[in-house]
Amino acid sequence: MLQVLSKYHPSQQKSTAEKWKSYSDSYIWRMFRKGHEGAFDHIYSKYFPVLYQYGYRITPSRELVLDCIQDLFIDLIEKGKELKTTDCIKYYLYKCLRNKILYQLRKLKKEHGKEHLENQNFKVQVSHEVKIIEQSIDEEKRLRLKESLSKLPIRQKEAIFYFYQEGFTYEEVASIMGFKEIKSARNIIYKAIRLLQKDIAG
Amino acid sequence: MNYRNYKDINDFICDENFKNWVKFPDMESDLFWQDFLRNNPAKRSLILQAKELILLLEFEESVKDFPNGDEIENLRQNILSHSKKFDDDEGNWNIDNIFWNIDNIFRINTWPRYAVAASFMVVILSIGIFLSDINELGKGGSINWITKSTGKGEVLNFYMSDGSKVKLNRESKLIFPSKFESTNRTVKLVGEAFFEVTEDELSLFEVQTEAAKVRVLGTSFDVNAYPNQETSVTVVSGKVEVENVWNPNEQDIILLPNDMVVIDENIKRFEKATIDVIKELSWKEGILHFEGASLQEVVKELEWWFGVDINLVGENRGNEEIFARYENNSLEYILKALVFYSDIEDYSINEKTVTIKL
Numbered sequence: 390m391l392q393v394l395s396k397y398h399p400s401q402q403k404s405t406a407e408k409w410k411s412y413s414d415s416y417i418w419r420m421f422r423k424g425h426e427g428a429f430d431h432i433y434s435k436y437f438p439v440l441y442q443y444g445y446r447i448t449p450s451r452e453l454v455l456d457c458i459q460d461l462f463i464d465l466i467e468k469g470k471e472l473k474t475t476d477c478i479k480y481y482l483y484k485c486l487r488n489k490i491l492y493q494l495r496k497l498k499k500e501h502g503k504e505h506l507e508n509q510n511f512k513v514q515v516s517h518e519v520k521i522i523e524q525s526i527d528e529e530k531r532l533r534l535k536e537s538l539s540k541l542p543i544r545q546k547e548a549i550f551y552f553y554q555e556g557f558t559y560e561e562v563a564s565i566m567g568f569k570e571i572k573s574a575r576n577i578i579y580k581a582i583r584l585l586q587k588d589i590a591g
Numbered sequence: 592m593n594y595r596n597y598k599d600i601n602d603f604i605c606d607e608n609f610k611n612w613v614k615f616p617d618m619e620s621d622l623f624w625q626d627f628l629r630n631n632p633a634k635r636s637l638i639l640q641a642k643e644l645i646l647l648l649e650f651e652e653s654v655k656d657f658p659n660g661d662e663i664e665n666l667r668q669n670i671l672s673h674s675k676k677f678d679d680d681e682g683n684w685n686i687d688n689i690f691w692n693i694d695n696i697f698r699i700n701t702w703p704r705y706a707v708a709a710s711f712m713v714v715i716l717s718i719g720i721f722l723s724d725i726n727e728l729g730k731g732g733s734i735n736w737i738t739k740s741t742g743k744g745e746v747l748n749f750y751m752s753d754g755s756k757v758k759l760n761r762e763s764k765l766i767f768p769s770k771f772e773s774t775n776r777t778v779k780l781v782g783e784a785f786f787e788v789t790e791d792e793l794s795l796f797e798v799q800t801e802a803a804k805v806r807v808l809g810t811s812f813d814v815n816a817y818p819n820q821e822t823s824v825t826v827v828s829g830k831v832e833v834e835n836v837w838n839p840n841e842q843d844i845i846l847l848p849n850d851m852v853v854i855d856e857n858i859k860r861f862e863k864a865t866i867d868v869i870k871e872l873s874w875k876e877g878i879l880h881f882e883g884a885s886l887q888e889v890v891k892e893l894e895w896w897f898g899v900d901i902n903l904v905g906e907n908r909g910n911e912e913i914f915a916r917y918e919n920n921s922l923e924y925i926l927k928a929l930v931f932y933s934d935i936e937d938y939s940i941n942e943k944t945v946t947i948k949l
Contacts, residue, residue: 423930438657445655459670553610582601586600
Protein backbone atom coordinates (compact mmCIF):
# COMPACT_ATOMS: atom_id res chain seq x y z
CA MET A 390 0.00 0.00 0.00
CA LEU A 391 2.81 2.44 0.78
CA GLN A 392 4.21 1.97 -2.71
CA VAL A 393 0.91 3.08 -4.12
CA LEU A 394 0.97 6.15 -1.95
CA SER A 395 4.37 7.35 -3.06
CA LYS A 396 3.33 7.16 -6.66
CA TYR A 397 0.69 9.73 -5.81
CA HIS A 398 3.07 12.12 -4.13
CA PRO A 399 2.17 15.63 -5.22
CA SER A 400 5.65 16.23 -6.54
CA GLN A 401 5.11 13.49 -9.08
CA GLN A 402 1.64 14.32 -10.16
CA LYS A 403 0.97 14.50 -13.82
CA SER A 404 -2.37 15.60 -15.13
CA THR A 405 -5.30 13.58 -13.95
CA ALA A 406 -5.94 12.01 -17.33
CA GLU A 407 -2.33 10.96 -17.76
CA LYS A 408 -2.32 9.52 -14.29
CA TRP A 409 -5.10 7.13 -15.10
CA LYS A 410 -3.44 6.05 -18.30
CA SER A 411 -0.48 4.73 -16.41
CA TYR A 412 -2.49 2.44 -14.14
CA SER A 413 -3.17 -1.21 -14.79
CA ASP A 414 -6.61 -2.40 -15.82
CA SER A 415 -7.08 -4.33 -12.62
CA TYR A 416 -6.28 -1.27 -10.51
CA ILE A 417 -8.58 1.03 -12.46
CA TRP A 418 -11.36 -1.53 -12.28
CA ARG A 419 -10.86 -1.94 -8.57
CA MET A 420 -11.22 1.81 -8.12
CA PHE A 421 -14.29 1.80 -10.31
CA ARG A 422 -15.87 -0.98 -8.29
CA LYS A 423 -15.30 1.00 -5.14
CA GLY A 424 -17.15 3.95 -6.57
CA HIS A 425 -14.38 6.30 -7.62
CA GLU A 426 -15.76 8.81 -10.05
CA GLY A 427 -12.39 9.50 -11.67
CA ALA A 428 -12.12 5.83 -12.57
CA PHE A 429 -15.53 5.97 -14.20
CA ASP A 430 -14.57 9.07 -16.19
CA HIS A 431 -11.45 7.39 -17.44
CA ILE A 432 -13.18 4.16 -18.39
CA TYR A 433 -16.03 5.95 -20.09
CA SER A 434 -13.90 8.25 -22.22
CA LYS A 435 -11.40 5.54 -23.10
CA TYR A 436 -13.86 2.83 -24.05
CA PHE A 437 -16.88 4.68 -25.38
CA PRO A 438 -15.60 4.77 -28.98
CA VAL A 439 -14.77 1.08 -29.17
CA LEU A 440 -17.96 0.16 -27.35
CA TYR A 441 -20.01 2.05 -29.87
CA GLN A 442 -18.18 0.48 -32.77
CA TYR A 443 -18.50 -2.97 -31.27
CA GLY A 444 -22.16 -2.49 -30.48
CA TYR A 445 -22.74 -1.28 -34.01
CA ARG A 446 -21.24 -4.48 -35.36
CA ILE A 447 -23.72 -6.52 -33.43
CA THR A 448 -26.61 -4.41 -34.57
CA PRO A 449 -26.38 -1.38 -36.83
CA SER A 450 -28.94 0.50 -34.81
CA ARG A 451 -27.61 3.72 -33.40
CA GLU A 452 -30.29 4.37 -30.81
CA LEU A 453 -30.27 0.85 -29.51
CA VAL A 454 -26.52 0.81 -29.13
CA LEU A 455 -26.43 4.15 -27.33
CA ASP A 456 -29.24 3.10 -25.00
CA CYS A 457 -27.45 -0.11 -24.18
CA ILE A 458 -24.19 1.67 -23.46
CA GLN A 459 -26.00 4.01 -21.11
CA ASP A 460 -27.75 1.13 -19.35
CA LEU A 461 -24.51 -0.76 -19.18
CA PHE A 462 -22.71 1.93 -17.22
CA ILE A 463 -25.66 2.63 -14.97
CA ASP A 464 -25.81 -1.06 -14.09
CA LEU A 465 -22.08 -1.36 -13.49
CA ILE A 466 -22.03 1.67 -11.23
CA GLU A 467 -25.04 0.35 -9.38
CA LYS A 468 -23.42 -3.04 -8.79
CA GLY A 469 -20.22 -1.50 -7.52
CA LYS A 470 -18.41 -3.96 -5.34
CA GLU A 471 -20.60 -6.80 -6.50
CA LEU A 472 -18.79 -6.73 -9.80
CA LYS A 473 -16.13 -9.31 -10.39
CA THR A 474 -12.55 -8.14 -10.56
CA THR A 475 -10.87 -8.27 -13.92
CA ASP A 476 -7.55 -7.53 -15.51
CA CYS A 477 -9.01 -6.71 -18.89
CA ILE A 478 -11.61 -3.97 -18.76
CA LYS A 479 -12.32 -4.00 -22.49
CA TYR A 480 -13.25 -7.65 -22.43
CA TYR A 481 -15.51 -7.15 -19.43
CA LEU A 482 -17.30 -4.21 -21.03
CA TYR A 483 -17.66 -6.04 -24.34
CA LYS A 484 -19.20 -9.01 -22.69
CA CYS A 485 -21.71 -6.94 -20.75
CA LEU A 486 -22.60 -4.83 -23.75
CA ARG A 487 -23.05 -7.83 -25.96
CA ASN A 488 -25.41 -9.42 -23.47
CA LYS A 489 -27.37 -6.22 -23.12
CA ILE A 490 -27.77 -5.75 -26.85
CA LEU A 491 -28.73 -9.34 -27.51
CA TYR A 492 -31.29 -9.15 -24.72
CA GLN A 493 -32.83 -6.06 -26.27
CA LEU A 494 -32.86 -7.65 -29.70
CA ARG A 495 -34.62 -10.73 -28.42
CA LYS A 496 -37.15 -8.51 -26.72
CA LEU A 497 -37.75 -6.63 -29.94
CA LYS A 498 -38.09 -9.85 -31.85
CA LYS A 499 -40.74 -11.05 -29.43
CA GLU A 500 -42.59 -7.80 -29.55
CA HIS A 501 -42.31 -6.96 -33.20
CA GLY A 502 -41.21 -10.16 -34.82
CA LYS A 503 -38.17 -8.39 -36.22
CA GLU A 504 -35.01 -10.27 -36.80
CA HIS A 505 -32.06 -8.03 -36.16
CA LEU A 506 -29.42 -10.55 -35.52
CA GLU A 507 -28.83 -11.27 -39.15
CA ASN A 508 -27.45 -7.77 -39.54
CA GLN A 509 -24.41 -8.50 -37.51
CA ASN A 510 -21.30 -7.18 -39.08
CA PHE A 511 -18.22 -9.16 -38.34
CA LYS A 512 -17.12 -8.87 -41.89
CA VAL A 513 -13.57 -9.88 -42.12
CA GLN A 514 -11.64 -9.09 -45.24
CA VAL A 515 -8.14 -9.13 -46.51
CA SER A 516 -6.01 -6.22 -45.51
CA HIS A 517 -4.58 -4.16 -48.33
CA GLU A 518 -1.96 -2.55 -46.25
CA VAL A 519 0.15 -5.46 -45.22
CA LYS A 520 3.38 -5.68 -47.09
CA ILE A 521 4.16 -9.16 -48.17
CA ILE A 522 7.53 -10.04 -46.81
CA GLU A 523 7.87 -13.64 -47.64
CA GLN A 524 5.98 -13.45 -50.91
CA SER A 525 4.23 -16.59 -49.84
CA ILE A 526 0.88 -15.12 -50.46
CA ASP A 527 0.63 -13.83 -53.98
CA GLU A 528 -2.29 -12.11 -55.64
CA GLU A 529 -4.04 -15.33 -56.51
CA LYS A 530 -3.83 -16.60 -52.98
CA ARG A 531 -5.10 -13.30 -51.71
CA LEU A 532 -8.23 -13.65 -53.77
CA ARG A 533 -8.79 -17.14 -52.52
CA LEU A 534 -8.38 -15.93 -48.97
CA LYS A 535 -10.87 -13.17 -49.57
CA GLU A 536 -13.44 -15.59 -50.84
CA SER A 537 -12.79 -18.04 -48.09
CA LEU A 538 -13.25 -15.37 -45.49
CA SER A 539 -16.60 -14.31 -46.86
CA LYS A 540 -17.87 -17.84 -46.60
CA LEU A 541 -17.04 -18.30 -42.94
CA PRO A 542 -20.02 -18.77 -40.64
CA ILE A 543 -20.74 -15.65 -38.62
CA ARG A 544 -19.83 -17.24 -35.30
CA GLN A 545 -16.38 -18.05 -36.60
CA LYS A 546 -15.94 -14.54 -37.87
CA GLU A 547 -16.99 -13.22 -34.50
CA ALA A 548 -14.47 -15.45 -32.73
CA ILE A 549 -11.71 -14.30 -35.06
CA PHE A 550 -12.73 -10.72 -34.35
CA TYR A 551 -12.32 -11.17 -30.63
CA PHE A 552 -9.14 -13.22 -30.82
CA TYR A 553 -7.17 -11.41 -33.52
CA GLN A 554 -8.68 -7.98 -33.81
CA GLU A 555 -9.36 -7.25 -30.15
CA GLY A 556 -6.55 -9.36 -28.77
CA PHE A 557 -8.58 -11.28 -26.20
CA THR A 558 -7.39 -14.56 -24.74
CA TYR A 559 -9.15 -17.84 -25.41
CA GLU A 560 -10.65 -17.65 -21.98
CA GLU A 561 -12.07 -14.21 -22.68
CA VAL A 562 -13.36 -15.25 -26.09
CA ALA A 563 -15.10 -18.25 -24.55
CA SER A 564 -16.62 -16.05 -21.90
CA ILE A 565 -17.93 -13.41 -24.27
CA MET A 566 -19.37 -15.90 -26.68
CA GLY A 567 -21.02 -17.86 -23.94
CA PHE A 568 -19.02 -21.07 -24.27
CA LYS A 569 -18.94 -23.28 -21.22
CA GLU A 570 -15.41 -24.42 -21.93
CA ILE A 571 -12.35 -22.59 -23.10
CA LYS A 572 -11.72 -25.53 -25.37
CA SER A 573 -14.73 -24.52 -27.44
CA ALA A 574 -13.14 -21.19 -28.22
CA ARG A 575 -9.94 -22.90 -29.31
CA ASN A 576 -11.89 -25.28 -31.50
CA ILE A 577 -13.90 -22.66 -33.27
CA ILE A 578 -10.86 -20.60 -34.13
CA TYR A 579 -8.78 -23.58 -35.10
CA LYS A 580 -11.55 -24.74 -37.36
CA ALA A 581 -11.77 -21.37 -39.08
CA ILE A 582 -8.06 -20.97 -39.53
CA ARG A 583 -7.64 -24.48 -40.84
CA LEU A 584 -10.31 -23.77 -43.42
CA LEU A 585 -8.66 -20.53 -44.49
CA GLN A 586 -5.25 -22.06 -44.64
CA LYS A 587 -6.49 -24.93 -46.70
CA ASP A 588 -8.10 -22.58 -49.19
CA ILE A 589 -4.98 -20.50 -49.55
CA ALA A 590 -2.76 -23.48 -50.00
CA GLY A 591 -5.06 -24.59 -52.75
CA MET B 592 4.85 -24.45 -24.68
CA ASN B 593 7.32 -26.19 -26.81
CA TYR B 594 7.32 -24.26 -30.02
CA ARG B 595 9.92 -26.51 -31.52
CA ASN B 596 7.27 -29.19 -31.71
CA TYR B 597 4.96 -27.08 -33.77
CA LYS B 598 4.84 -28.69 -37.19
CA ASP B 599 1.75 -27.15 -38.64
CA ILE B 600 1.46 -23.50 -39.60
CA ASN B 601 -1.90 -23.44 -37.83
CA ASP B 602 -0.23 -24.34 -34.57
CA PHE B 603 1.47 -20.98 -34.70
CA ILE B 604 -1.45 -19.02 -36.06
CA CYS B 605 -3.75 -20.22 -33.29
CA ASP B 606 -1.24 -19.83 -30.51
CA GLU B 607 -2.15 -17.09 -28.05
CA ASN B 608 1.38 -15.91 -27.41
CA PHE B 609 2.29 -15.98 -31.06
CA LYS B 610 -0.82 -14.00 -31.94
CA ASN B 611 0.00 -11.42 -29.25
CA TRP B 612 3.48 -11.02 -30.62
CA VAL B 613 2.26 -10.52 -34.17
CA LYS B 614 -0.60 -8.17 -33.39
CA PHE B 615 0.39 -6.50 -30.12
CA PRO B 616 4.14 -6.84 -29.76
CA ASP B 617 5.98 -5.68 -26.69
CA MET B 618 9.62 -5.79 -25.77
CA GLU B 619 9.34 -9.06 -23.90
CA SER B 620 7.58 -11.00 -26.61
CA ASP B 621 9.78 -9.52 -29.28
CA LEU B 622 12.92 -10.62 -27.50
CA PHE B 623 11.53 -14.11 -27.14
CA TRP B 624 10.44 -14.61 -30.71
CA GLN B 625 13.45 -12.98 -32.34
CA ASP B 626 15.55 -15.27 -30.24
CA PHE B 627 13.48 -18.27 -31.21
CA LEU B 628 13.79 -17.40 -34.89
CA ARG B 629 17.53 -17.15 -34.63
CA ASN B 630 17.82 -20.50 -32.86
CA ASN B 631 15.38 -22.38 -35.05
CA PRO B 632 16.12 -21.47 -38.65
CA ALA B 633 14.15 -24.47 -39.88
CA LYS B 634 10.98 -22.98 -38.48
CA ARG B 635 11.63 -19.53 -39.88
CA SER B 636 9.61 -19.84 -43.03
CA LEU B 637 6.65 -21.34 -41.24
CA ILE B 638 6.64 -18.59 -38.67
CA LEU B 639 6.77 -15.80 -41.17
CA GLN B 640 3.95 -17.27 -43.21
CA ALA B 641 1.85 -17.61 -40.09
CA LYS B 642 2.61 -14.03 -39.23
CA GLU B 643 1.50 -12.84 -42.62
CA LEU B 644 -1.82 -14.60 -42.49
CA ILE B 645 -2.63 -13.08 -39.15
CA LEU B 646 -1.73 -9.64 -40.40
CA LEU B 647 -3.90 -10.03 -43.45
CA LEU B 648 -7.01 -10.51 -41.37
CA GLU B 649 -8.80 -7.23 -41.18
CA PHE B 650 -12.24 -6.22 -40.15
CA GLU B 651 -14.37 -3.85 -42.04
CA GLU B 652 -15.04 -0.53 -40.42
CA SER B 653 -18.65 -0.79 -39.54
CA VAL B 654 -19.61 2.48 -38.07
CA LYS B 655 -21.85 5.13 -39.40
CA ASP B 656 -23.24 8.09 -37.46
CA PHE B 657 -20.61 8.04 -34.79
CA PRO B 658 -21.92 10.29 -32.00
CA ASN B 659 -20.31 13.69 -31.66
CA GLY B 660 -18.62 15.07 -28.55
CA ASP B 661 -21.79 16.67 -27.16
CA GLU B 662 -23.80 13.52 -27.50
CA ILE B 663 -21.11 11.51 -25.76
CA GLU B 664 -20.99 14.04 -22.94
CA ASN B 665 -24.79 14.09 -22.61
CA LEU B 666 -24.81 10.36 -22.31
CA ARG B 667 -22.20 10.57 -19.60
CA GLN B 668 -24.33 13.09 -17.70
CA ASN B 669 -27.33 10.82 -18.01
CA ILE B 670 -25.36 7.99 -16.54
CA LEU B 671 -24.22 10.09 -13.62
CA SER B 672 -27.65 11.48 -12.89
CA HIS B 673 -29.10 7.97 -12.78
CA SER B 674 -26.45 6.78 -10.42
CA LYS B 675 -26.70 7.75 -6.79
CA LYS B 676 -23.44 5.99 -6.06
CA PHE B 677 -21.09 8.85 -6.80
CA ASP B 678 -22.97 11.24 -4.54
CA ASP B 679 -20.81 12.01 -1.61
CA ASP B 680 -21.51 14.17 1.35
CA GLU B 681 -18.09 15.70 1.48
CA GLY B 682 -18.33 17.85 -1.60
CA ASN B 683 -14.99 17.53 -3.21
CA TRP B 684 -13.94 14.09 -2.20
CA ASN B 685 -11.48 12.78 -4.70
CA ILE B 686 -8.16 11.07 -4.60
CA ASP B 687 -6.14 14.18 -5.39
CA ASN B 688 -7.28 15.94 -2.24
CA ILE B 689 -6.62 12.96 -0.08
CA PHE B 690 -3.12 12.50 -1.31
CA TRP B 691 -2.29 16.12 -0.94
CA ASN B 692 -3.23 15.86 2.70
CA ILE B 693 -0.99 12.87 3.10
CA ASP B 694 1.98 14.92 2.01
CA ASN B 695 1.30 17.43 4.77
CA ILE B 696 1.33 14.95 7.57
CA PHE B 697 4.61 13.35 6.62
CA ARG B 698 6.28 16.39 8.16
CA ILE B 699 4.47 16.15 11.46
CA ASN B 700 6.38 14.41 14.14
CA THR B 701 3.99 13.60 16.89
CA TRP B 702 3.40 10.51 18.88
CA PRO B 703 -0.10 9.35 18.27
CA ARG B 704 -2.17 8.82 21.35
CA TYR B 705 -1.91 5.07 21.42
CA ALA B 706 1.85 5.19 21.26
CA VAL B 707 1.93 7.59 24.17
CA ALA B 708 -0.25 5.30 26.20
CA ALA B 709 2.01 2.39 25.49
CA SER B 710 5.27 4.03 26.42
CA PHE B 711 4.41 5.37 29.83
CA MET B 712 3.75 3.69 33.10
CA VAL B 713 0.36 2.93 34.47
CA VAL B 714 -0.88 4.96 37.39
CA ILE B 715 -1.91 2.57 40.09
CA LEU B 716 -2.68 4.61 43.14
CA SER B 717 -4.61 7.60 44.15
CA ILE B 718 -7.07 7.78 41.38
CA GLY B 719 -9.71 6.42 43.68
CA ILE B 720 -8.86 9.04 46.21
CA PHE B 721 -8.87 11.84 43.73
CA LEU B 722 -12.21 10.86 42.33
CA SER B 723 -13.85 10.54 45.70
CA ASP B 724 -12.33 13.86 46.54
CA ILE B 725 -14.03 15.29 43.50
CA ASN B 726 -17.31 13.74 44.45
CA GLU B 727 -17.00 15.24 47.90
CA LEU B 728 -16.98 18.65 46.35
CA GLY B 729 -20.43 18.03 45.09
CA LYS B 730 -21.85 17.57 48.53
CA GLY B 731 -22.17 20.17 51.28
CA GLY B 732 -20.79 23.68 51.19
CA SER B 733 -22.42 26.72 49.79
CA ILE B 734 -20.80 26.48 46.42
CA ASN B 735 -22.70 24.96 43.58
CA TRP B 736 -20.45 22.62 41.63
CA ILE B 737 -21.04 21.80 38.02
CA THR B 738 -19.76 18.62 36.45
CA LYS B 739 -19.25 18.45 32.73
CA SER B 740 -18.21 15.12 31.33
CA THR B 741 -17.68 13.52 27.93
CA GLY B 742 -17.69 9.96 26.73
CA LYS B 743 -15.83 8.45 23.82
CA GLY B 744 -16.41 10.34 20.63
CA GLU B 745 -17.56 13.49 22.40
CA VAL B 746 -15.97 16.90 22.57
CA LEU B 747 -17.66 19.58 24.64
CA ASN B 748 -17.23 23.34 24.46
CA PHE B 749 -18.49 25.57 27.23
CA TYR B 750 -17.87 28.73 29.21
CA MET B 751 -17.45 29.18 32.88
CA SER B 752 -18.77 32.03 35.00
CA ASP B 753 -15.68 34.18 34.55
CA GLY B 754 -15.86 33.92 30.78
CA SER B 755 -13.09 31.37 30.53
CA LYS B 756 -13.60 28.95 27.70
CA VAL B 757 -13.10 25.21 27.99
CA LYS B 758 -12.85 22.59 25.30
CA LEU B 759 -13.21 19.19 26.89
CA ASN B 760 -11.78 16.24 25.01
CA ARG B 761 -13.20 12.74 24.92
CA GLU B 762 -13.64 10.69 28.09
CA SER B 763 -12.96 13.59 30.37
CA LYS B 764 -14.56 15.30 33.31
CA LEU B 765 -14.31 18.85 34.62
CA ILE B 766 -15.77 20.00 37.90
CA PHE B 767 -16.07 23.72 38.54
CA PRO B 768 -18.19 26.09 40.53
CA SER B 769 -21.21 27.63 38.95
CA LYS B 770 -19.93 30.97 40.19
CA PHE B 771 -16.27 31.58 40.90
CA GLU B 772 -15.14 33.17 44.14
CA SER B 773 -13.48 36.54 43.81
CA THR B 774 -10.07 35.48 45.08
CA ASN B 775 -9.53 32.20 43.35
CA ARG B 776 -10.85 30.05 40.56
CA THR B 777 -10.34 26.35 41.08
CA VAL B 778 -11.42 23.54 38.81
CA LYS B 779 -10.75 19.81 38.90
CA LEU B 780 -9.93 17.79 35.81
CA VAL B 781 -9.70 14.14 34.85
CA GLY B 782 -8.82 13.61 31.21
CA GLU B 783 -7.94 16.40 28.82
CA ALA B 784 -9.11 19.94 28.32
CA PHE B 785 -7.95 23.05 26.59
CA PHE B 786 -8.44 26.24 28.57
CA GLU B 787 -8.67 29.82 27.41
CA VAL B 788 -8.64 31.69 30.68
CA THR B 789 -9.76 35.28 31.02
CA GLU B 790 -7.38 37.63 32.76
CA ASP B 791 -8.09 38.48 36.35
CA GLU B 792 -5.12 39.69 38.36
CA LEU B 793 -6.95 39.31 41.59
CA SER B 794 -8.10 35.78 41.08
CA LEU B 795 -5.67 32.99 40.37
CA PHE B 796 -7.01 30.29 38.11
CA GLU B 797 -5.99 26.78 39.09
CA VAL B 798 -6.58 23.45 37.40
CA GLN B 799 -6.20 20.53 39.72
CA THR B 800 -5.50 17.10 38.39
CA GLU B 801 -4.31 14.00 40.06
CA ALA B 802 -0.67 14.62 39.28
CA ALA B 803 -0.43 18.34 38.84
CA LYS B 804 -1.79 21.67 39.89
CA VAL B 805 -1.66 24.21 37.15
CA ARG B 806 -1.83 27.85 38.07
CA VAL B 807 -2.41 30.58 35.60
CA LEU B 808 -3.13 34.23 35.52
CA GLY B 809 -4.73 34.55 32.17
CA THR B 810 -3.63 32.48 29.32
CA SER B 811 -4.43 29.54 27.07
CA PHE B 812 -3.06 26.12 27.71
CA ASP B 813 -3.87 22.46 27.60
CA VAL B 814 -3.89 20.05 30.46
CA ASN B 815 -3.74 16.39 29.67
CA ALA B 816 -4.42 14.24 32.69
CA TYR B 817 -5.97 10.96 31.65
CA PRO B 818 -5.98 8.15 34.13
CA ASN B 819 -3.27 5.55 33.51
CA GLN B 820 -1.28 7.97 31.38
CA GLU B 821 1.31 10.61 31.97
CA THR B 822 0.09 14.07 32.78
CA SER B 823 1.15 16.90 30.55
CA VAL B 824 0.59 20.63 30.40
CA THR B 825 1.08 22.55 27.19
CA VAL B 826 1.06 26.31 26.95
CA VAL B 827 -0.15 28.21 23.91
CA SER B 828 -0.07 31.72 25.27
CA GLY B 829 0.60 33.49 28.55
CA LYS B 830 2.40 32.01 31.48
CA VAL B 831 1.60 29.01 33.59
CA GLU B 832 2.99 27.62 36.80
CA VAL B 833 2.84 23.92 37.44
CA GLU B 834 3.13 22.19 40.78
CA ASN B 835 3.95 18.51 41.01
CA VAL B 836 1.35 16.94 43.29
CA TRP B 837 3.34 13.75 43.63
CA ASN B 838 6.36 15.63 44.82
CA PRO B 839 5.39 18.96 46.42
CA ASN B 840 8.97 19.63 47.46
CA GLU B 841 9.97 19.87 43.87
CA GLN B 842 10.08 23.43 42.74
CA ASP B 843 7.14 24.63 40.76
CA ILE B 844 7.86 24.97 37.12
CA ILE B 845 7.03 27.96 34.96
CA LEU B 846 5.89 27.39 31.43
CA LEU B 847 5.88 29.84 28.58
CA PRO B 848 4.31 29.47 25.14
CA ASN B 849 5.47 26.36 23.35
CA ASP B 850 6.60 24.85 26.59
CA MET B 851 5.26 21.57 27.67
CA VAL B 852 5.82 19.68 30.85
CA VAL B 853 5.20 16.05 31.48
CA ILE B 854 4.90 14.46 34.86
CA ASP B 855 6.15 10.95 34.73
CA GLU B 856 4.30 9.04 37.39
CA ASN B 857 7.10 6.59 37.73
CA ILE B 858 9.81 8.98 38.68
CA LYS B 859 7.38 11.62 39.87
CA ARG B 860 9.53 14.29 38.34
CA PHE B 861 8.92 16.97 35.82
CA GLU B 862 10.17 16.61 32.30
CA LYS B 863 10.08 19.79 30.32
CA ALA B 864 10.19 20.06 26.58
CA THR B 865 9.71 22.67 23.92
CA ILE B 866 7.30 21.53 21.33
CA ASP B 867 5.19 22.69 18.50
CA VAL B 868 1.85 23.34 20.16
CA ILE B 869 -0.04 23.12 16.92
CA LYS B 870 0.90 19.52 16.46
CA GLU B 871 0.50 18.69 20.10
CA LEU B 872 -2.98 20.09 20.29
CA SER B 873 -4.30 19.01 16.92
CA TRP B 874 -7.26 17.38 18.62
CA LYS B 875 -8.52 20.85 19.35
CA GLU B 876 -8.78 21.65 15.68
CA GLY B 877 -10.46 18.37 14.97
CA ILE B 878 -7.38 16.97 13.35
CA LEU B 879 -6.80 13.28 13.48
CA HIS B 880 -3.60 11.92 12.05
CA PHE B 881 -1.78 8.67 11.63
CA GLU B 882 1.86 8.24 10.89
CA GLY B 883 2.82 4.68 10.19
CA ALA B 884 -0.01 3.36 12.32
CA SER B 885 -1.06 -0.25 12.09
CA LEU B 886 -4.63 -1.09 11.26
CA GLN B 887 -5.21 -2.09 14.87
CA GLU B 888 -4.00 1.25 16.10
CA VAL B 889 -6.14 3.14 13.62
CA VAL B 890 -9.22 1.19 14.65
CA LYS B 891 -8.57 1.87 18.32
CA GLU B 892 -8.14 5.56 17.68
CA LEU B 893 -11.30 5.76 15.60
CA GLU B 894 -13.27 4.01 18.33
CA TRP B 895 -12.12 6.60 20.81
CA TRP B 896 -12.42 9.60 18.55
CA PHE B 897 -15.97 8.84 17.37
CA GLY B 898 -17.27 6.84 20.29
CA VAL B 899 -18.09 3.72 18.31
CA ASP B 900 -17.37 0.03 18.58
CA ILE B 901 -15.48 -1.39 15.66
CA ASN B 902 -15.41 -5.04 14.71
CA LEU B 903 -12.76 -6.28 12.33
CA VAL B 904 -13.82 -9.15 10.14
CA GLY B 905 -11.44 -11.09 8.02
CA GLU B 906 -7.73 -11.71 7.89
CA ASN B 907 -5.41 -8.92 8.87
CA ARG B 908 -1.94 -9.49 7.60
CA GLY B 909 -0.77 -6.94 10.11
CA ASN B 910 2.02 -5.44 8.06
CA GLU B 911 0.23 -2.38 6.95
CA GLU B 912 1.32 1.14 7.76
CA ILE B 913 -1.19 3.89 7.41
CA PHE B 914 -0.30 7.50 6.84
CA ALA B 915 -3.22 9.88 6.80
CA ARG B 916 -4.48 13.18 8.10
CA TYR B 917 -8.09 14.08 8.60
CA GLU B 918 -9.42 17.47 9.49
CA ASN B 919 -12.95 17.62 10.82
CA ASN B 920 -13.99 14.70 8.71
CA SER B 921 -16.84 12.38 9.50
CA LEU B 922 -16.31 8.74 10.31
CA GLU B 923 -17.95 7.84 7.03
CA TYR B 924 -15.46 9.97 5.14
CA ILE B 925 -12.49 8.44 6.88
CA LEU B 926 -13.72 4.90 6.35
CA LYS B 927 -14.26 5.60 2.67
CA ALA B 928 -10.74 6.92 2.38
CA LEU B 929 -9.32 3.91 4.21
CA VAL B 930 -11.12 1.57 1.84
CA PHE B 931 -9.10 3.18 -0.92
CA TYR B 932 -5.63 2.95 0.38
CA SER B 933 -5.57 0.19 2.89
CA ASP B 934 -6.43 -3.47 2.96
CA ILE B 935 -9.94 -2.68 4.07
CA GLU B 936 -12.42 -4.02 1.53
CA ASP B 937 -15.65 -2.73 2.95
CA TYR B 938 -17.33 -1.27 5.99
CA SER B 939 -20.81 -0.84 7.38
CA ILE B 940 -22.12 1.47 10.06
CA ASN B 941 -25.04 0.55 12.28
CA GLU B 942 -25.72 3.26 14.84
CA LYS B 943 -22.73 3.02 17.18
CA THR B 944 -21.32 -0.18 15.77
CA VAL B 945 -19.00 -0.33 12.81
CA THR B 946 -18.01 -3.47 10.99
CA ILE B 947 -14.89 -3.43 8.87
CA LYS B 948 -14.26 -6.19 6.37
CA LEU B 949 -10.74 -7.02 5.30
